[in-house]
Amino acid sequence: MQQKALEIERVGASDGSSILRLHGPLLLDNFFSFQSMVRADDANLLIVDLSDVPYIDSAGIGCLVGAHVSRQHAHRKMILAGAGERLVNALKVTRVDELFVFAPDVDQARSQAAS
Secondary structure (H helix, E strand, C coil): CCCCCCEEEEEECCCCEEEEEECCEECCCCCHHHHHHHHHHHCCCCEEEEECCCEEEEHHHHHHHHHHHHHHHCCCCEECCCCCCCHHHHHCCCCCCCEEEEEEEEEHHHHHHCC
16 A cells, blocks of 8 residues: 655745644654754744545654654654644654643644743
């Protein structure tokens, strides 16, 4: 069965934050481009819009954890926006959900970061 490719859209915001919008599943076969974009991002706030990510595998979860850790070491913030129930449940089952800051959407992620 062929997997849908992961498409990543980078959006710069006027407040100096970055938004990465992911379209498609985050899997072992396709997370490397996301990982590279996270590593290259130097904004103080990175919002990862997961509203169009239908599912994630363990490698994708590891990639999100790695992104969180690398941003934390650089004293930069990351917020996961729009994560669906299936994705949040996968993070809960693997007990890494507490590492992340969640927001229902990108606009609320910006509001959370500002407060």
